[in-house]
Amino acid sequence: MRGIFEENDVVCAEVRNFQHDGSLQLQARSQKYGKLEKGQLLIVDPYLVKKSKQHFHHLEQFGIDLILGRNGFIWVGEHVEARDSMVVDQANSSEQSRFPEEKNQTHTPLEMRQNICRIANAVRVLSTLGFSIDADLILETVELSSTVKIDIHDMLGSEFHVLVAEREAERRSLMGKRKR
Numbered sequence: 001m002r003g004i005f006e007e008n009d010v011v012c013a014e015v016r017n018f019q020h021d022g023s024l025q026l027q028a029r030s031q032k033y034g035k036l037e038k039g040q041l042l043i044v045d046p047y048l049v050k051k052s053k054q055h056f057h058h059l060e061q062f063g064i065d066l067i068l069g070r071n072g073f074i075w076v077g078e079h080v081e082a083r084d085s086m087v088v089d090q091a092n093s094s095e096q097s098r099f100p101e102e103k104n105q106t107h108t109p110l111e112m113r114q115n116i117c118r119i120a121n122a123v124r125v126l127s128t129l130g131f132s133i134d135a136d137l138i139l140e141t142v143e144l145s146s147t148v149k150i151d152i153h154d155m156l157g158s159e160f161h162v163l164v165a166e167r168e169a170e171r172r173s174l175m176g177k178r179k180r
Contacts, residue, residue, distance in 0.1 A: 038108050038121045039065070039077020044127040046072035050134040057135045062115040062142075066135060074133070076120045078112055114152060118142055121155040125164055140167075 017025040049068050057077055067075040098140040122141035126133050141164055145155050154160060 001151065028063075036067075036075050036077055038112075039075055039093065039116055042076065042120055042123050042127075044072050044074060044123065044133060046070060048061045048072070048127055048130070048133045049074070052134060059119070059139070062119065063112060064115055064119055065137070066119065074123055076116050076123065078108055078116065117152045118145060118155070121145075121152060122156040125155060125161055129161060129165055129168070131164075131168060 015024055015026060019025065046175055049070055049072060051070065052068070054071070055068045057068070058064075063079045065075070065077050065079050067073075069075070119138060119142055122138050122145065123133060126137060126141060131137065144163060144167060145152075145160065148163065150160050
């Protein structure tokens with residue numbers, strides 16, 4: 001793994017096995033979900049992340065990948081196409097990219113960065129209010145911020161928190177009426 005990743009890289013992997021010497025065997029689902037770049041890592045209370053069959057989400061309308069970890073780690077980042085772009089040479093443990101243009105592409109467009117920040121701020125608001133976090137509720141919060149034309153940095157203000165709380169109270173009261 002040290003041939004592919006460096007220390008302090010943010011990666012998404014599953015623990016496959018514990019070794020007797022205390023080390024771990026990790027497995028990344030693919031190159032797509034290995035190293036996480038061009039995004040934000042958010043940490044929320046783990047009990048807020050709703051259990052789901054699917055914790056990896058591609059929000060197509062924004063071009064964003066969203067990973068909701070049950071450990072409270074939430075990744076919001078630029079969408080990465082699933083392709084095997086990394087070849088590890090076993091002889092000398094050096095890595096070579098089949099797509100050299102990827103190494104030069106470090107620029108993330110402004111609109112993409114704004115989408116990442118808007119979605120990350122939606123997660124922060126939901127976490128602050130203590131609401132369960134899932135992809136649908138995040139998208140509803142982002143949609144609310146766009147509908148009322150709230151700037152990205154204003155999403156963290158108390159006025160938007162009140163709007164989100166009121167919307168959630170209304171949703172819960174409608175759910176209660178349906179159950180009756």
